Amino acid sequence: MAQFLARRILFLIPVTIAVTFITFVITRVIPADPAQLAAGLRAGPEQVEQLRRNMGLDKPLYVQYVNYLKGLARGDFGASMRTRQPVVRDILRYFPATAELALVTMLVLVAIGIPLGALTATTRRSVDVAVRSVSIGITALPTFWLALVFQFIFFFKLRWLPALGQISSEGLLPAHPTHFYILDSIITGRFGALPDVLLHMVMPVSALVAGRLAIVVRMTRAALLEELRQEYVRTARAKGLSEFRVLLGHALRNSLIPIVTELGLHMGWLLGGAVFVVELIFSWPGIGLYAIKSIMALDYMPIMGTTLIMTVIFVIINLLVDISYTFLNPRIRY
Amino acid sequence: MKRLAAVAIFVLAASCVGFVSYGVGDASDPGTLVYAFREPMTTLDPHVNVDGTLQMLRPCYDGLVRYKVGTAELEPCLATAWEVSADGLVYTFELRDGVRFHDGAVFDAEAVRVNFDRIITLNLGAAYLIDGVFDHLEVVDEDTVQIFVKQPSPGFIYSLVEIYMISPKALAEQEMEGDGAAAWFHENIAGTGPYTLEYWNPASELALQRFDAYWEGWEGKHLDYIVVKNIAELATQRMLLEVGQLDLIDEPQTEDVPAYQANPDITVYDGQLLQGWYITMNCLQGPTADVRVRRAIAYAFDYATAVSQLRQDLAVPLQGPINASNPAHDPCLFRFTQDLDKARELLAEAGYPGGGGLKLKIGVVQNLTFEIECGQLLQAALAQLGVELEVIQIAWFTFLEMSQDPQKANDLAMVSTLYASDPVPDKHFELYWKTGGTYNWSFFSSTDMGALLDDILEQAAVTIDDDSRNAMYRAAQEVIVAGCPAVFTVNDFNIRVMRSVVKGFQFSPTLVFYDPFYYMYKEMP
Numbered sequence: 001m002a003q004f005l006a007r008r009i010l011f012l013i014p015v016t017i018a019v020t021f022i023t024f025v026i027t028r029v030i031p032a033d034p035a036q037l038a039a040g041l042r043a044g045p046e047q048v049e050q051l052r053r054n055m056g057l058d059k060p061l062y063v064q065y066v067n068y069l070k071g072l073a074r075g076d077f078g079a080s081m082r083t084r085q086p087v088v089r090d091i092l093r094y095f096p097a098t099a100e101l102a103l104v105t106m107l108v109l110v111a112i113g114i115p116l117g118a119l120t121a122t123t124r125r126s127v128d129v130a131v132r133s134v135s136i137g138i139t140a141l142p143t144f145w146l147a148l149v150f151q152f153i154f155f156f157k158l159r160w161l162p163a164l165g166q167i168s169s170e171g172l173l174p175a176h177p178t179h180f181y182i183l184d185s186i187i188t189g190r191f192g193a194l195p196d197v198l199l200h201m202v203m204p205v206s207a208l209v210a211g212r213l214a215i216v217v218r219m220t221r222a223a224l225l226e227e228l229r230q231e232y233v234r235t236a237r238a239k240g241l242s243e244f245r246v247l248l249g250h251a252l253r254n255s256l257i258p259i260v261t262e263l264g265l266h267m268g269w270l271l272g273g274a275v276f277v278v279e280l281i282f283s284w285p286g287i288g289l290y291a292i293k294s295i296m297a298l299d300y301m302p303i304m305g306t307t308l309i310m311t312v313i314f315v316i317i318n319l320l321v322d323i324s325y326t327f328l329n330p331r332i333r334y
Numbered sequence: 335m336k337r338l339a340a341v342a343i344f345v346l347a348a349s350c351v352g353f354v355s356y357g358v359g360d361a362s363d364p365g366t367l368v369y370a371f372r373e374p375m376t377t378l379d380p381h382v383n384v385d386g387t388l389q390m391l392r393p394c395y396d397g398l399v400r401y402k403v404g405t406a407e408l409e410p411c412l413a414t415a416w417e418v419s420a421d422g423l424v425y426t427f428e429l430r431d432g433v434r435f436h437d438g439a440v441f442d443a444e445a446v447r448v449n450f451d452r453i454i455t456l457n458l459g460a461a462y463l464i465d466g467v468f469d470h471l472e473v474v475d476e477d478t479v480q481i482f483v484k485q486p487s488p489g490f491i492y493s494l495v496e497i498y499m500i501s502p503k504a505l506a507e508q509e510m511e512g513d514g515a516a517a518w519f520h521e522n523i524a525g526t527g528p529y530t531l532e533y534w535n536p537a538s539e540l541a542l543q544r545f546d547a548y549w550e551g552w553e554g555k556h557l558d559y560i561v562v563k564n565i566a567e568l569a570t571q572r573m574l575l576e577v578g579q580l581d582l583i584d585e586p587q588t589e590d591v592p593a594y595q596a597n598p599d600i601t602v603y604d605g606q607l608l609q610g611w612y613i614t615m616n617c618l619q620g621p622t623a624d625v626r627v628r629r630a631i632a633y634a635f636d637y638a639t640a641v642s643q644l645r646q647d648l649a650v651p652l653q654g655p656i657n658a659s660n661p662a663h664d665p666c667l668f669r670f671t672q673d674l675d676k677a678r679e680l681l682a683e684a685g686y687p688g689g690g691g692l693k694l695k696i697g698v699v700q701n702l703t704f705e706i707e708c709g710q711l712l713q714a715a716l717a718q719l720g721v722e723l724e725v726i727q728i729a730w731f732t733f734l735e736m737s738q739d740p741q742k743a744n745d746l747a748m749v750s751t752l753y754a755s756d757p758v759p760d761k762h763f764e765l766y767w768k769t770g771g772t773y774n775w776s777f778f779s780s781t782d783m784g785a786l787l788d789d790i791l792e793q794a795a796v797t798i799d800d801d802s803r804n805a806m807y808r809a810a811q812e813v814i815v816a817g818c819p820a821v822f823t824v825n826d827f828n829i830r831v832m833r834s835v836v837k838g839f840q841f842s843p844t845l846v847f848y849d850p851f852y853y854m855y856k857e858m859p
Contacts, residue, residue, distance in 0.1 A: 030729070030731070030732060031732050031735045031736060031742075032729075032731035032732050032734065032735045033731075033734070033735055034731075036734070036772075037731055037734075039384075039458070039462075040384035040385075040459065040462065042384065042462045042752070042761070042765065042772075043384075043461075043462045043465075044462060044465045044466060046457075046465070047457055047458070047461060047462060047465065050457055051458075082376055083376055083377070083536065084376070084377055084382065084516075084520060085520070093536070093537060094537055097537065148569070151570065151573065152573070155573065155577075156573045156576075156577065159577070163570055163573060163574055163579070164563075164565060164570055164574075165538055165539075165563070166538065168360075169360065169539070169541075169561075170533050170535045170538065170539045170541065171532070171533060171541065174533065280566055280567065281567055281570070282570075283538070283563070283564055283565045283566055283567065283570065285535070285537030285538040285564070286537075289374075289537075289566065290537075293373075293374070296729075296730070297731070298729075298731040
């Protein structure tokens with residue numbers, strides 16, 4: 001196991017080099033002058049030149065790339081010319097909002113999707129067809145459209161839910177030890193802010209859950225049906241176990257491997273772009289909006305930084321999925 | 335157990351739905367103005383910030399002089415009086431007594447000196463305002479400073495409006511490794527203005543609160559808080575304004591404006607000229623190097639439709655390079671109107687009878703609706719002349735890079751104007767019309783027809799006398815319009831949409847975002 005972990009973590013090194021190299025090349029071949037953009041369009045030539053030197057853009061490309069890698073080794077992701085802050089600091093500020101949204105989405109997806117999947121696998125055909133049709137129907141709707149419709153109905157028409165952001169007023173939650181708002185409101189004892197924070201999550205989370213619900217339901221159903229045909233299930237039933245225990249204690253547990261694999265991919269889907277659309281519509285202050293703004297401004301360092309972070313997280317999620325197999329099925333060993 | 339869980343869930347849900355306290359950012363509070371920004375605030379440092387979000391720092395900081403509300407006239411601010419020497423090289427400022435910064439520091443001549451030092455050393459943002467003109471500053475006594483300039487510059491005194499004074503105390507105390515306290519001022523505010531920082535989350539929200547010890551006092555009606563929310567989606571901004579959770583929008587979609595105008599709870603302010611839009615034509619390369627082709631294109635453009643359809647009548651046709659409201663504007667300038675017959679004649683003269691298979695390209699900024707639509711409008715008109723126009727959408731940074739090189743630039747390019755309302759439009763002409771200017775995308779000054787231009791502009795930029803200088807700028811406009819290096823399309827109105835409870839608003843005729851927050855207040859029914 002230790003060897004497996006070490007190998008997978010070492011694997012991150014070539015991944016980092018490959019991703020940074022590709023991103024570096026792509027950003028640099030775009031014809032543009034980032035020093036001019038950073039200095040502002042009204043800046044004089046002297047101002048632009050000074051900034052070019054400060055940003056290290058006057059050096060040959062290979063030197064710039066090597067310097068970037070050296071910085072990375074020290075944990076320095078460079079500085080954003082737009083926010084004028086170290087990229088690490090920006091990422092620490094913006095990423096938690098995205099991670100919080102993605103995690104809560106996953107939680108809801110599991111809490112709704114797996115029971116619904118189990119229900120469709122074990123119930124009457126009419127219920128199965130109804131649940132599957134509805135969930136597929138919802139998933140077929142584009143996420144951005146659903147987000148706008150939610151906003152129109154639940155904010156504009158009914159006034160039940162807040163339209164945007166993570167919180168009604170930053171004044172409700174003055175301190176941010178983690179920038180995970182749910183966690184922050186608990187840690188800092190601002191329990192009054194908690195319902196407000198949760199309310200703000202309802203629409204973005206619903207829009208994201210809707211986008212993947214049918215897949216989780218179908219995946220669970222298929223995996224469970226497969227297991228329910230196995231001999232051990234018949235044995236369990238023959239021993240006189242209740243249908244509930246057969247399902248939960250035996251069949252579902254064994255069908256979790258494909259489900260967890262699928263969930264890992266959903267997490268990648270969320271972080272790799274789905275969350276971005278929802279962030280834009282709900283002005284959710286996450287890494288998606290930050291990445292979009294950086295790309296629009298051709299802000300080299302944040303573009304490289306966010307790409308790298310997303311890749312590393314994707315690799316780590318897959319690693320966690322692999323590790324989870326050993327718990328789900330003790331026969332699997334690395 | 336199950337029943338207990340059900341009760342717990344119900345209570346939690348009910349407390350969520352019933353939760354209505356919004357804290358500081360609540361637009362239903364008569365003392366709070368909630369404002370929407372599309373772009374997040376990049377920095378709170380007034381010496382570094384160069385984008386539109388500087389608007390929100392203006393209520394926090396003062397300069398030596400300022401524009402009188404609603405006018406282009408200067409009035410005393412942190413300086414009570416000023417004098418310019420006869421040769422135009424020395425500015426003497428008498429400073430206001432009894433002014434304190436938000437952190438309690440006293441404003442005096444020494445504070446002015448350290449501010450100019452910092453701007454020059456940082457050489458970012460605000461430095462462009464005085465770059466090449468400012469020479470040095472001398473402290474005469476506690477209440478007097480003298481600024482020496484390198485050459486007479488009529489625009490210099492106006493530039494000082496945007497040179498904001500930060501606290502010398504914070505500067506000294508928060509300095510880290512010779513950074514000019516840049517890290518601290520990036521996320522903190524210490525000025526002399528009527529508002530100071532309550533909190534800032536760069537990702538979502540900025541809140542300013544009134545500074546009780548402000549030197550102008552708080553008599554009359556004023557706001558207690560100004561809250562700026564980052565809302566990227568215009569549709570969301572509109573919904574929030576309509577339900578009363580937002581007080582002010584500064585860049586509405588023009589197609590939403592009629593709906594706002596029909597809403598009694600909402601007031602639309604418009605009319606003040608904001609920015610013009612040029613379609614620049616490459617005067618050095620390709621078919622547009624021929625002035626007859628350029629004139630044919632200028633005659634082909636459908637100005638009336640651009641104003642009425644693309645801008646919903648929230649604009650007027652642009653007459654020449656600068657806004658008609660500018661004192662240097664020439665009201666007698668020739669103005670092109672659509673005349674397709676004339677355009678056909680000119681094309682035939684230039685060797686393209688019936689269009690003659692002429693193919694042109696226009697560069698527009700990716701996803702910028704108005705630029706794309708303008709390109710399409712011209713495309714449709716040119717098609718009637720047998721000329722094919724390809725509209726190419728390009729990312730802004732690439733567009734900027736290629737447009738500055740006559741070899742790489744497209745035949746035509748769309749660009750909006752800056753500084754076209756400045757009382758001394760030296761910065762405008764330098765950027766758009768002088769050789770080497772960042773937006774000099776027509777390269778007209780490098781042609782025979784535009785050869786005089788650089789000289790006239792250089793002379794005008796150092797002429798102190800208003801009448802003589804404006805005469806020079808008028809001459810420059812004549813030369814430009816005669817050479818037809820650009821299609822002068824429309825001149826947009828500045829628009830603010832706010833809830834009708836917001837009072838005291840006036841546009842600045844010179845700066846796009848110079849809203850008079852100190853004079854604004856809300857009158858709730």
